[in-house]
Amino acid sequence: MLRFVILSLTLVALINSSNIPKTAATPPSRYQNYNTFVKTACNSTTYPTMCYNSLSSYSSTIKADPIKLCTTSLNVNLKYAKNATLVVSNLLKKAKSTSSPEVPVLKDCVEEMKDTVDELKQAMAELKNLYGGVSKEEHLKNMKTWVSAALTDDTTCTDEFEEEEVNEETKKKVEKAVSELSKTTSNTLALITNYLRF
Template sequence: MLRFVILSLTLVTLINSSNIPKTAATPPTTYQNYETFVKTACNSTTYPTMCYNSLSSYSSTIKADPIKLCTTSLSVNLKYAKNATLVVSNLLKNAKFTSSPEVPVLKDCVEEMKDTVDELKQAMAELKNLNGGGISKKEHLKNVNTWVSAALTDDTTCTDEFDEGEVNEETKKKVEKAVSELSKTTSNTLALITNYLRF
């Protein structure tokens, strides 16, 4: 009986000691793996910190799926576009009220922002319809790339006009802040699409 007890205690000790390295080497949780995927993806963009900050909270939705990664990035991108449109639209209303010479430039910028919103929506529709529409995935992806590239061009066109037109410094700062954040997000989205969606 004593031998049995000693043998049992020895086995328990061996089992416990063998578990120590396994516990120390336990892989990170699934969620952490998803966060790593997002971080790695964002490292391929022009503004990786901004990319990770805007997408990390969606890690459990994105998982390690490139399509979900790009769809989520487009969705976040669209929020920035709507915000920039709102900022410029409000400035335009104020300018009209005071008959400011800024009106033409702001009006053009609002149109550029609205075009950006529409183009990002088109890109999202293409991405959601990868297996339909009578065209190949490759053609859908080409269309996505075209729409996002066009959105980025519109962002730049807006700020370029502010450099050329008659605009007061305060208005210019507000527009540049909103549109700059949008441009960076659009640039990141385009990088993710280019690097992670290939058919």
């Protein structure tokens, strides 16, 4: 009798278990965890840790969409560019007030930073028009050109600080802001190159 009861209970348990939704037992798809998609994408960049740290909080928006990935990266990149512009602009104002010999090099750097902002905006415009107007390949080519130009401007600014005699504290502040921007721009270019293919 006891054996029959145990057998019956086992059978009931098996029947009930078959009513469990199949999705619960379905293994997650490759990028169901969107953080994994962002991390995988960032591993293709020159500065993966910085890339992941700056984009992971947007993973639920990016999901596994290459367009959203590159759009988000450009938006973050633009924030870094505006921050670098602000840092250098404030240093320029201070230098002007003291008639510092650093004024020319800071002025040049501010112009480079402003150019970077404009170029990243141009790249964003190309990305928005990716499915309209000229061919996708043409928009993609233009996008890469704008981001590459932004990267060149970042480097031009820091190179000039290496060549000129400037206050060490000023140099450190500029290099920190522009270095972060340069790394972010490099990462953005890598993501566009690796994830926007047609």
